Amino acid sequence: MKYLTEFHDPALARRLLDTIAATARRRWTVMEVCGGQTHAIIRHGLDQFLADQVEFIHGPGCPVCVTPLEMIDRALAIAARPEVIFCSFGDMLRVPGSETDLFSVRARGGDVRVVYSPLDAVRIAENNRDRQVVFFAVGFETTAPAAAMAAVTARRRWLTNFSMLVSHVLVPPAMEAVLAAPDNRVAAFLAAGHVCTVMGTEQYEPLVATFRTPVVVTGFEPLDVLEGVRHAVEQLESGRAELANAYPRAVRPEGNPAARMILADVFTVCDRAWRGIGTIPRSGWRLSPAWADLDAETRFDVADVRVAEPAACHSGEVLRGLLRPPDCPAFGTACTPRRPLGATMVSAEGACAAYFQYRRLAPAGPSTPAVDRD
Ligand code: SF4
Incomplete structure (x- = not known):
């Protein structure tokens, strides 16, 4: 049982729900592309409150979930080496590779450490100059600026024992792949607000124009999600397809220019495999040629590790x-x-x-x- 009193502002929640209910003349399929939004929708029962108006479907918005199996196996191969200190965000440690996971590598004696920032890995490299320190750089456009900053900091400090296993992914190409698929069911997207705080909103304009699909930049709080849905349903019911910003308190059209500048320097766009989906053209970042000496795939010769996804998981x-x-x-x-x-x-x-x-x-x-x- 879900109660409106669980919302931060129950009166506003009620107004938004009533507006959506009064606007929607049919049930629309809306996809969010953000794990935080997915949890807000399920935890607060937004799909149940709006069961007659909206079918929520959950897109590839969780960075851990989309990191491909072969990249996990490359991480495992590097982390098992005795000269390596392997640094990762904690949620990657339990992700199963084709045979084991990083926790198990650590249990068998591998030096696998949880860090809260890529700069923690740089500090570890500074304090362990006789070891190779590798940071597992995963995530969307949100986490990539900190990884880029780690690369810049390591070079400024002349650290030759620091490298990064890069598996960053980009949201708009994944949305395009969903829309272009013959079995696409998405009528409107809620775009991830935190990605747009970095990258701005203009990157979605070609999607809206090409596929005539509303894209609403949306925050993570349950009321933010309801506001995003309100924008989407209003557009769908009036036959419009526009790029809207329902998260203006955090997102500016130009995003964060300083972060975009460092990203453009350190990374270059590449094709990237997404777990369970396959390769999406120009959907990831790898280190640019000027920063290729920090590429752990090359340094540890693991680029050829390739594995198939297990059939049991859907x-x-x-x-x-x-x-x-x-x-x-x-x-x-x-x-x-x-x-x-x-x-x-x-x-x-x-x-x-x-x-x-x-x-x-x-x-x-x-x-x-x-x-x-x-
Ligand atoms: S096996 Fe099914 S429930 Fe488990 S992760 Fe895969 S899709 Fe989800």
Whole structure:
């Protein structure tokens, strides 16, 4: 049972829900591309409150979930080397590779350390000049500026023992891949507000123009998500397709120019494999030629590590909005957060983990009961 009193501002939540209900004359399919938004939707039951107006489908918005299996295996190969201190954000340690994970490598004696910032890894390199220190640089446009700053800092400090295993991904090409797929069901997108704080909003204009699909830049709080949905439904009902910013308190059209400048220097756009989806053209960043000496794939000769995704996990369909987590045969049985089969169950931001954590074992459909709107 979900209550409006759980919202920060119940009166505003009610107004937004009523506006959406009064506007929508049919049920629209809306995709969010942000793990934080996915959790807000499921935790606060927005899909249940709006069951008659909106079908939420959850796109590839969790950076841990989309990091490809072969990149995890490259990380495992590097982390197992005795001369290496391997530094990673904590949520990558449990992500299963084809045979093991970083936690297991650490249990077997590998020096795998959790860091809270890429600059922590630079400090570790400074204090361990006789060891090779590798930072696992994963994530969207949001985390990439800090990784770029780590590269700049390491070079300024003449650290020759620091490198990065880079697997950064870019959101707009993934949205384009979803829209271009023959089985696309998305009528409107909620774009990830935190990505736009860095990159701005102009990158979505070609998507809106080409696919005639509304894109609404949206924050993470449940009220932010409702405001984003309100914008999207109003556009859909009036036949418009526009780029709208429903998160103006954080997002400026130009994004963060200083962050964009350092990103353009350190990284260059490349084709990137997305876990469960496959390779999406020009959807990632790798180190630019001027920074290639920091590339851990080359330094440790792991670029040729290639593996196939396990057939048992349907996370690729989940990440493209074709399958809701509770509809996966393994959900909650063979696959749980304690024993995950796929990255969307491992990561705290993953859609499968969100449904499991909030005990949402059945999808919300039209006129879903068990919602107390007051
Ligand atoms: S429930 Fe588990 S097996 Fe099914 S798609 Fe999600 S992560 Fe994969």
